[in-house]
Amino acid sequence: MVERFDVVDLIRTKRDKGALTTDQIDWLVDAYTRGYVADEQMSAMTMAIFLNGMQRDEIRDLTLAMIASGERLDFSGLSKATTDKHSTGGVGDKITLPLAPLVASFGVAVPQLSGRGLGHTGGTLDKLESIPGWRAALTNDEFMSQLDSVGAVICAAGSGLAPADGKLYALRDITGTVECIPLIASSIMSKKIAEGTASLVLDVKFGSGAFMQDPARARELAETMVRLGTDAGVATRALLTDMDVPLGLAIGNANEVRESVEVLAGGGPADVVELTVALAREMLDLAGLPDADPAQALKDGRAMDSWNAMIRAQGGDPEATLPTPSETHTVVADRDGVIDRLEALPFGIAAWRLGAGRARKQDPVIHSAGIDLHVKPGTAVKAGDPLFTLGAEDPARFERALESIEGAWSIADTAPAARPLIVDRIV
Template identity: 45%
Template sequence: MLDIIDTKRNGHELTDEQIDFFISGVVDGSIEDYQISALLMAIYFQGMTAPEQTKLTMAMLNSGDRLDLSAIDGIKVDKHSTGGVGDKTSLPLAAMVAALGIPVPMISGRGLGHTGGTLDKLEAIPGYRVALSETEFIHQVQTIGLAIVGATGEIAPADARIYGLRDVTDTVDSIPLIASSILSKKLASGTDALVIDVKTGSGAFMREERDAQKLAHALVEIANQAGVKSMAIISDMNQPLGNKIGNSLEIEESIDVLKGKGPADLVDLVLTLGSQMVVLANQAPDLETARLMLEQTIKDGSALEKFKQMIIMQDGDPAVIDDYGVMPQAQYHIPIVAERDGIVTKIAADEMGIASMRLGGGRSAKDDQLDYAVGLVLHHKVGDKVRQGEPLVTVHSNQKEIDGVEKLIRANFIIGDQAPTMKLIHEVITK
């Protein structure tokens, strides 16, 4: 292990054998935390070549269980997002793609900090079960073409130990370590094609666009080399996505999208990502045709019906489709109004996420309990004109006193005289 640390510390490329030795030692405990940490720091500073990144990902992938989805007919397509505020894209997206007969076996995660998790949102639906056995998962995708669940079995155990050490050694934001962490888990799900949404901006993991580009290219290259057709989109997270932040609230907005009433930015991102998924599944000759096909699933109600089928098969209450009140509801709805006329010039996504977290809608530690009812409803987005006294945000809270949250929102929801130009889709990366 000392030789491996020395090799990387001095900027040289690790061999396949060295990477295999390292990952084996991580899993069986034969390598100490301090030596793992030393190599992580060396990787952080020296980086990794494309072959090294691919080998590291595959070694981490092979350290645990892999789902065999060969019993499911067709090209199986999944989507991954690097996380953001108000990002409920997976929910309507999966239903719309599955409504076109494309199998979507989606393994999702939970939120931590200011970013939300798909599983947490789904658990706002009474009874919804995110823990399915591998047999149940495969059967459900065979039956209705769609399942959104948590990881089953022992997937990428090497990543669990490495990630814990990255967190405490300040090596989280290393492109090779991020890419191998994401893909070792995603590729273990057995999917044939993968669309990746890499966020950039204040509410994203990759705040700088150049870092988002590096990560997106690394993810696409590694996934393609692993035999999974993939592409990535870099999308904006300088302001929250959609109008609602919080678990019950984001389920509401997801269903609104499927009813044809979703906010423009969220719908645009869903259609952009979904079009790529449809083309990767060989169900449309081009992106324009794919987009029209997806729009039709909203018009004819088939996507909404598919979402309802998923809820029923995972023991959730399907009444939520027509009655959002079956989900937890906040006791207080407190408006925060504009103090002047003007134009919305900034809504800091990360701070809006933190405001929701302080209300109880997110976790500051892994084991924190969530309040599914709380969150924020944004009445305006960047570029909107507002009048003094007009509501900017409605805070859904189970605490009457929200002075700290209101102060945080006001400091980061800025009214000015000229709005910046906002672009939702920054780049599409296919190679």
């Protein structure tokens, strides 16, 4: 076949700060997916985009071309409205677990296609696999049947959705071009739009434990993704949230499931409840239920019933005992005072070093490993009070985990100024 464009010409265009046309982007993504455009050529293109950016039309065209590289799910046959949520990830971010069944308890379908963790941020599927019997892989028929009957599905995404993104993401990971807003936004949104949901709420985080640490850059990413969703016909909103401090009190896998169940039972840490309820309100509003009260559904047991049904539908036992670590190490306060700092990223790295995360995709995670916090900024403590407990199967892991959090927390004489968890709402 005769190719329509010369990839070197396209690279030169972006190198010289020009804009690519829709036809050029369509061809580029297709040619790269089928192997005509080589990795080294696409590496040059991604670096040119990293350095010079893309216009709104180009980002839209790139997203649509990546969607077109694979299949697109269709929920039009469902009897329920569909809505989805995506988080850019952070330390202790287990919100998907209570959120999906909470929204589903109102008769809305939540097709939550999730992934596994790599590095310091935990994957939703890794957390749920702490539950005995639970399985992440569903057939298309099982997926659709569970959406129709239970409403909530959290499972692994198939390789057929936006395959161009999978190939491009792997390339960006080894070429220093991950932190590029046009490429991040098109990567996330191509998969989310391909999932076929009618509406989408984004939780875009900033701060120490977030992928995008700078608030201004996080806002730009949120605005870009909301535009992409809107342009593609998916009703999209975003919340901009603070991830300087770990979310909740549990960092790991089994302990995060345990904390999620506490939230579904009407308890749990205030910050996890606040964000879960806020995201649920946005999702339910987009699904046509503006007057729904998700906070009440946590209190009256509806959300827990939905969770139990979702776990059972995927082979899990919601009543089963979750794994606990055989070895623990508790750090205590060395003086009286108030916790004034607790940086998220070092605690995420510590949990990873304890075995809660993986360094390579093929590595197993240790479901019992992690950190349980006993304090948050603003908590008054006395000398000897427990601050946080590290859990592992091998006590040799404690030393490096403790090195990670050295200097990441402090005790002061006065409480720090309160900071809002949800900083802005972008529509």
